[in-house]
Structures are given as structure tokens and as C-alpha cells.
Amino acid sequence: xxxxxxxxNGKIGSRIAEEALNRGHSVTGIxxxxxxxxxxxRVTWVKSNALDPQKLAPIVAGQDAVISAFGIDWGRPETYPxxxxxxxxxxxxxxxxxxxxxxxxxxxxxxxxxxGIQLVDTEGFPETWRQGANEQRKSLNIFYGETELEWTFFxxxxxxxxxxxxxxxxxxxxxxxxxxxxNSEISYDDYAMAMIDEVENPRFIRQxxxxxx
Numbered sequence: 001x002x003x004x005x006x007x008x009n010g011k012i013g014s015r016i017a018e019e020a021l022n023r024g025h026s027v028t029g030i031x032x033x034x035x036x037x038x039x040x041x042r043v044t045w046v047k048s049n050a051l052d053p054q055k056l057a058p059i060v061a062g063q064d065a066v067i068s069a070f071g072i073d074w075g076r077p078e079t080y081p082x083x084x085x086x087x088x089x090x091x092x093x094x095x096x097x098x099x100x101x102x103x104x105x106x107x108x109x110x111x112x113x114x115x116g117i118q119l120v121d122t123e124g125f126p127e128t129w130r131q132g133a134n135e136q137r138k139s140l141n142i143f144y145g146e147t148e149l150e151w152t153f154f155x156x157x158x159x160x161x162x163x164x165x166x167x168x169x170x171x172x173x174x175x176x177x178x179x180x181x182x183n184s185e186i187s188y189d190d191y192a193m194a195m196i197d198e199v200e201n202p203r204f205i206r207q208x209x210x211x212x213x
Contacts (some may be wrong), residue, residue: 001064003199004028004099006050006090009037012105012160013069015192017043023196030059039133055192056093065101065199072132074164080135087139094149103199106155108184109133110140111176111210121174140208152198156191163187163198167210169194173204177212184212 003020008029017027017038026042034045048055050070060066070086072079087104094102109120109129119125120133120140128158143151158176169190176184195212198204 001025001199002028002062004030004060004063004066005069006030006056006067006086007069007071007105008043008045009034010069010071012071012188012191013067014038015188016067016069016105018198019189019192020199023200025196028059030056033043035056050093051082051089053092053096053126056089057096057169060093060099061097063099065103066090066099067103067105067195067199068210069105071105074129077131080132083105083132083136083139084142087142087144091142091146091149091151091176092159101199101202103152103154103195104139104143105195106140106153106208107136108155108158108160108176108210110137110159111155111207134195135149138176143208147206150200150202150205152204152206154191154195154198154204155208155210157186157210157212158184159192160186160188163189165189165193166213167193172210172212174208175210177210179213186211186213 008017009031029037029045034047050056070080111119113119178184
């Protein structure tokens with residue numbers, strides 16, 4: 001498949017790109033500073049601002065799917081609203097380019113930990129992350145309103161960190177996936193594996209899903 005990956009040089013985007021390459025797919029990496037990205041004969045790097053749908057559309061035209069691993073600077077609150085800006089840009093660019101399939105690296109804050117209660121609204125949620133997570137939740141609501149494109153919003157486990165690619169994971173939809181010890185965890189590499197699994201064998205069209213061990 002031909003996959004465009006926004007933020008393909010980031011800590012999660014780079015792993016998604018590597019997973020795609022290891023499975024024989026080709027990648028168009030889209031980044032503001034692509035020089036730091038992985039080098040491979042099946043990677044084409046494009047320096048661009050993905051927040052501009054007029055610039056993004058011609059880059060993703062002809063791709064089988066677009067994956068957004070767009071990230072913000074969690075130390076700069078003024079960047080938090082870019083989550084919703086990216087959602088609007090991605091939808092507009094995909095429609096203009098004629099690409100039906102889009103997948104988004106989402107956040108865990110919008111997962112429901114009790115009926116009607118999302119993680120970001122709980123007392124124990126870190127205050128330093130709350131505002132950004134709330135903005136990321138707003139981006140999910142934008143996708144919920146999209147009925148034309150085949151989108152998927154992929155929330156990680158509550159804790160996502162560097163770790164081995166175990167090749168094992170469990171999936172959920174709107175609730176965190178906990179292990180037998182009550183932890184909700186996943187490694188970057190297993191998250192990337194599940195993302196490409198969803199690209200190859202879609203199960204969550206116009207839905208959000210999540211992951212954990």
C-alpha cells in the first residue's frame with residue numbers, strides 16, 4: 001500500500017513508518033523538519049505544513065490511506081488548539097485529494113472510565129495534561145461528525161512509553177484496556193503494529209478504538 005504519514009519523524013510516527021516499511025508498504029513522510037526522519041528507498045519525505053489543507057491535499061493525492069501522527073508541544077499551551085486545526089485540515093485535504101481512508105493517532109483522555117465519565121474529567125488526571133487532552137478530545141468530536149470519509153481515531157492505552165515490540169495486545173473501543181494488575185499500558189512499537197494492522201484489515205471504520213496489554 002501507499003501510505004502518507006503526517007509527523008513520520010516523531011516518536012510514534014517514526015515507529016508507524018518503520019512498521020509499515022517492514023511489511024512492504026511505501027511511505028510518504030510529511031513533516032516540518034524531515035531531515036531527522038528515517039532513510040529508506042521506500043520513503044519519500046516532503047517538507048510541508050500539514051495544517052494547511054491546500055498544501056496537504058496534493059501531497060496525499062494517490063495514497064491508499066493517510067495516517068496523522070501530528071503532535072503538539074505539550075510545554076506550550078498555545079499549541080493545544082492545533083489538534084482541532086489538524087482534524088479540519090486532514091478532513092478537507094483528504095476530500096480534495098480523493099483519499100477515503102484516514103487514521104489518527106489520538107489521545108487516551110477521552111476514554112470512558114465510568115459511564116459518562118471520561119478520563120480527562122477525573123480528579124486524578126494530571127493538571128499539566130488536562131488542557132491539552134481536552135483539546136485533543138475536541139478533535140475526536142470533529143471526526144464523530146464526519147460521515148463521508150472512512151476515518152479511524154486510535155486512542156493509546158493510558159500509559160504509552162518506549163518498550164519492546166511484543167507482538168501481543170488487546171483491543172477495546174471507548175473504555176481503557178486494563179491488564180490483570182489494573183494497568184493500562186502499551187509500548188510505542190506495539191501501538192504502531194496495531195495501527196498498521198488496522199490499515200491492512202479495517203475493523204473500526206468511523207469509530208474510535210484503543211489498545212492495551
